[in-house]
Amino acid sequence: MIKLFASDLDGTLLNYFHHADRVVRAAVREVIASGAHMVLATGRTSHSGASHGFGNLPLEIVGSNGAIIRDAHGTVLKSFVIDQVLVEDLLRTFPMIVFECVAAEGSYITGSFDEWMAGFSGKNALSRAAMMRRNRKRAVSDPTLVLSQTVDQVLEHDICKLNCRTRDEGLKRELSAYLADHADTLVNEPFQPVMFEISSAGVNKGAALAWLAAHLGIAEDEVAVYGDGGNDIAMLERFAHAYAPSNANAAAKRAAGTVIGSNVAYAVPRHMVRTVRAQQGRYVVE
Template identity: 55%
Template sequence: MIKLFASDLDGTLLNAFHNVDRTIARAIREVTDAGAHVVIATGRTMLSNREHGFDGLPVEICGSNGAIVVGREGILKTFPVSPELLELLVPAFPGICFDCVLLDGTYATGSRELRDRSFDADPPLRRIALRGMREAMAATMHFDTPLSYLLEHEVYKVNCRVPDRALGEELEAFVAEHADLVVNAPFSPVMFELTDPAVNKGASVAWLARHFGYTEDEVAVYGDGGNDIAMLERFRHAYATVNGSSAAKAAAGHVIGHCALHAVPRHMVATVRAQRHRAAYTRIE
């Protein structure tokens, strides 16, 4: 039986507008009322189940690509990046605004104007779809953060957008050269999502399953992009949305419907109902 359902957010659990709606909320409640766990496995920073539209829904979180694991009552485990990485990375790329995730907020190394320019190359429809999320994130961020401040605190994830191809290749080379300090698992080609090399969604979901006493065969996972690959490859019950990348579909081996049609919440509910039906049938026998 599946006892833990872990899903990415954008392009997977959320609807086409990157929101939680009533269908998604009802599905989470039905699954958790049945005794299973719903885990948000996301690249976003999520420190409680009252963020990003979940409004207190009974979920656990593997946020920041798995660097911060959060239970319903608070943080369970964290995986910080090495200070050595920050000492090397930030001075080497002064033209990039790095968003550094701490437990009390996100601290950007550059100005808001520098960060906003990294979105200018997005297609118009994507800029519209993500405008609300961008503005909400920027409203809570701290800009022009000195490196000295970051080195005094634990940083769990470093994000940046690099639409300039040449600059992106330089950063890719840096990551490859320092593979002992950092791994990059982005959801889009222009994104860099940097964590400790031991961190990924799959490892954190597996840690959380063990925390609850479940085996990995009792876990189902859902994803659509690059930062989901490790998670989709790790678990036998792995599903990619049809709108997902080719790599995600190949890693999962199972493809379900489109996020806009609530494929993931519907699949979770169908799985729970099928399990309940089998259990009732077994009792009758």
């Protein structure tokens, strides 16, 4: 019996346009109506499901790659803070890189909007323009996103995750080397290689989800997980009921063991609904 469903968002639960449309929302509502928990397991900075198109549905969140765990009301249950000395050293060592410094209460950007966006590059001009619009809207409407922060201002907060992108290959190599030298205290688990998503060593979606399941009184073999990227691997490897959509990268597919259809065809929400209905004796999971 699966009592908790946990899914990554982009390329997994959400549709091709990275939205929770009516098909996705209907599936999530059916999961919750069955009595199971629904968890958004994401690298994104998430305060509630509403920001992803789920409205007021009661969703637990394993956010920031497991660094911040929230209950269905958005209250922080647990967070994993990076040592402040490490945060300061990293920011001062790489002043030319704009970091998004994520705390439970908000995100603090060490640069202006244009400086922050300079690190983003889409596959084409259209996708980059869409990303610019999305992030500009967030910068205007999201009070938890604060731009142009100094290192001292960042250090006023308990930072759980550091995100950055740089198009400078030299800086990428230097930052990668820095993280390799600090592998005993820091981990980089990006969704894609073009990004850096840095948290304390040992923090990942798998460990955080296991903590949440235990907190809810749910055994690990009563959990089903879905993911498609590098930051999902620890979660996919940990749980027996693990699934990757066919559009997932090769490492995620290997970690999951079971590959279902593409997120373009709503493979994950459909699989969750089939599982719930099979448990209710309505029909067998394909």
